[in-house]
Amino acid sequence: MLNEEIIKCFAIPNEVAEPQPLKIGIINDSFIVRAKHAGERSYFLQRINHHIFRNVEGLQQNIWKVTNHIRHKLEAAGETDIDRKVLTLVPTTDGKLYYQTPAGDYWRVYVLIENATSHEKVTPEAAELTGEAFGRFQCQLADLPFNELCESIPNFHNIEFRLQQLDEALAADPKGRKAACNDIIRAINSRREDMCLAERLFREGKLPKHINHCDTKVNNVLFDQNDRPICIVDLDTVMPGFVLSDFGDFMRIAANTGLEDDPNPDNVHVDMAVFEAYTRGYLRQATFLTDIEKELLPYGCRLLSYMQTVRFFTDWINGDTYYKIQYPEHNLVRTRAQLRLVEEQEKMEPEMKRAISQVKS
Numbered sequence: 455m456l457n458e459e460i461i462k463c464f465a466i467p468n469e470v471a472e473p474q475p476l477k478i479g480i481i482n483d484s485f486i487v488r489a490k491h492a493g494e495r496s497y498f499l500q501r502i503n504h505h506i507f508r509n510v511e512g513l514q515q516n517i518w519k520v521t522n523h524i525r526h527k528l529e530a531a532g533e534t535d536i537d538r539k540v541l542t543l544v545p546t547t548d549g550k551l552y553y554q555t556p557a558g559d560y561w562r563v564y565v566l567i568e569n570a571t572s573h574e575k576v577t578p579e580a581a582e583l584t585g586e587a588f589g590r591f592q593c594q595l596a597d598l599p600f601n602e603l604c605e606s607i608p609n610f611h612n613i614e615f616r617l618q619q620l621d622e623a624l625a626a627d628p629k630g631r632k633a634a635c636n637d638i639i640r641a642i643n644s645r646r647e648d649m650c651l652a653e654r655l656f657r658e659g660k661l662p663k664h665i666n667h668c669d670t671k672v673n674n675v676l677f678d679q680n681d682r683p684i685c686i687v688d689l690d691t692v693m694p695g696f697v698l699s700d701f702g703d704f705m706r707i708a709a710n711t712g713l714e715d716d717p718n719p720d721n722v723h724v725d726m727a728v729f730e731a732y733t734r735g736y737l738r739q740a741t742f743l744t745d746i747e748k749e750l751l752p753y754g755c756r757l758l759s760y761m762q763t764v765r766f767f768t769d770w771i772n773g774d775t776y777y778k779i780q781y782p783e784h785n786l787v788r789t790r791a792q793l794r795l796v797e798e799q800e801k802m803e804p805e806m807k808r809a810i811s812q813v814k815s
């Protein structure tokens with residue numbers, strides 16, 4: 455089916471031009487659909503990667519619930535320009551949240567947010583505003599019962615499950631890569647118990663779950679022309695989880711002086727300026743946090759770096775079946791860079807705690 459035929463299946467009231475491909479993201483395919491007449495709405499068409507997101511119905515329901523919930527909050531607060539502050543899904547002509555082609559592909563359409571940009575790197579100033587944006591996002595969703603959403607990728611941020619996947623990979627060792635990785639295996643094993651703390655606290659009823667974004671990278675925030683965050687995007691992984699996930703995943707990427715896949719782990723340190731700035735912005739908005747959630751924020755940083763270490767390492771052992779790689783040892787390099795980040799975050803934990811306590815006072 456041609457993309458211009460697909461777009462006709464959605465309830466778009468105005469005349470639009472042919473979809474044009476956009477080079478963003480590595481999971482879904484995205485297209486921009488411009489209005490034919492000035493002053494009318496343009497749209498954002500996406501093919502959903504249903505190999506990764508197997509429950510497209512559940513995924514789209516999640517996005518629908520979350521965006522409507524936020525929209526109602528913005529309306530109640532008397533905000534203007536709401537279509538720029540929350541994503542708007544456009545249903546199909548028969549009222550569904552996605553269109554499935556006869557060939558079995560899944561498509562969805564959002565209203566395009568005009569005159570907005572995203573950033574890959576973050577300055578402390580931008581980190582503070584981004585912290586506010588994600589804090590506000592979580593706060594807006596804090597009264598939406600977490601079990602109203604499904605896990606669009608089951609056990610996505612469940613470290614016990616990720617360790618089990620690693621154990622299965624190591625037992626099979628399909629590429630014979632295990633023998634050369636004893637140092638990594640030791641480093642992962644020595645931290646297992648500590649890293650499963652959050653899941654244990656949840657089972658004991660001590661740590662709550664909330665709705666999380668689960669992909670809190672800086673490039674998932676749209677900024678306006680004055681470089682102020684306006685809208686959180688990429689809602690595919692919005693699902694129940696610990697607030698630690700969103701805080702920790704942002705810090706994993708942004709409060710790191712090195713790269714996620716830095717070939718030289720010595721470049722990897724915690725960027726405390728970014729950590730402090732994001733924390734300041736985040737805590738200003740995330741007023742719903744319980745004491746234990748606040749206390750565990752530095753732990754959340756380690757947890758997410760550790761989880762990513764385990765996920766990259768599992769993919770290395772499995773023979774690179776999940777993450778796209780740019781060179782043969784990429785997943786091993788990623789694993790070592792993330793493991794170093796865990797070690798650095800362990801060292802900096804007292805500093806992080808101090809920074810958090812200063813924000814509170």
Ligand code: GN1
Nearest residue numbers: 479480481506607668669691714762
């Ligand atoms: C994937 O594709 P991207 O960059 O949005 C992954 C995240 C990982 C990240 C590591 C659905 O995200 O969980 O943290 O790679 N997303 C999925 O770079 O697995």
Ligand code: MG
Nearest residue numbers: 479481669688
């Ligand atoms: Mg993503």
